[in-house]
Amino acid sequence: MTTIWVGIAAVAVVSMVMKAAGPALLGNRELPPRALGVIALLAAALLAGLVVVDTAGDFSWPLLAGLATVALARWRGAPELVAIVLGVVVAALLRLPGTLG
């Protein structure tokens, strides 16, 4: 139990330091334009990484099919929540006994 509490405390401190470092070091200085060019793409690169790591880490075909459905539905103009619900339904249907499993 002590291990768990020490782990929680350590991870909390590390996370806070990671988030605090940039703002504390940079202060109110503006970033150079080239750095802004990199940062503008950071969200896209990290999000793609998150989706891939999430999917690969707990991989199943129904999960992949569900995500493909979400993307396709959104691409065809479905509202966000509808796209998610469609993806959930597809994954759930594929997991019914007797299908992909």
Next chain:
Amino acid sequence: MDDARPAEPPTPRERFSGGMRIGLGLAFPTFLLAVTFGATARELGWGPWAPVVASVVVFSGSAQFTLLTVLGGGGSLPTAVTSAALINARFAPMGLAVAPNLRGGRLRRAAEGQTVVDGSFVAAHLGGGRFDRERMMGATAVQFVAWVGGTVVGVLLAPPEELTQALGLDVVFPGFFLLLLLDEIRHSRRAAAAAGFGGAIALGLTLAVPAGVALLGSAVAAFIGLRGGPPEDAADEEVAAA
């Protein structure tokens, strides 16, 4: 405030509530993931308090699941903390990114930087590497409530993981990140290229290294932005990076 940028029409309060609306969209998947976290932690013998305290003080799904998974799998404490630190190392470049848009002295900026979480970071991105401080904070506030509340529910109800899978609910979390990604790349070919490159790096790395390293590796793709400067509103001048 003392910004030299052109004034945005909505007031800070309106931008904060705008952020809260975005946060509400993210609250559902966040809540579900938190329920899973609370339930899994309970199963692994964390007791009722540790998971809830972890959600309050760490407030990061990826890091908390990493800690849980490594410790639960018999890993040592240093291994668990290092893995979680690696997975949260992405907050360092994200903190740098939002820094110019925060307020106050270094200490206050460091405190404001704590409101950076994945969904809010993306929601607050105005394009061209600029961020809306109030929108980010509004989105984070709602997600914090959903995250802590979900953990409490997970600890109390402890639904089995097979149930969330059978209901297809494991699609919800990556699904929402996918939606955010689609929004991010819709109007920028360079963002789409960065996403493709970042996804490929992450995929290659997950086969060989822990998830945290793979995630951090995907950020490297953003360096294709070094060529040519910011895509949208920011100045076009060619200035060498320091």
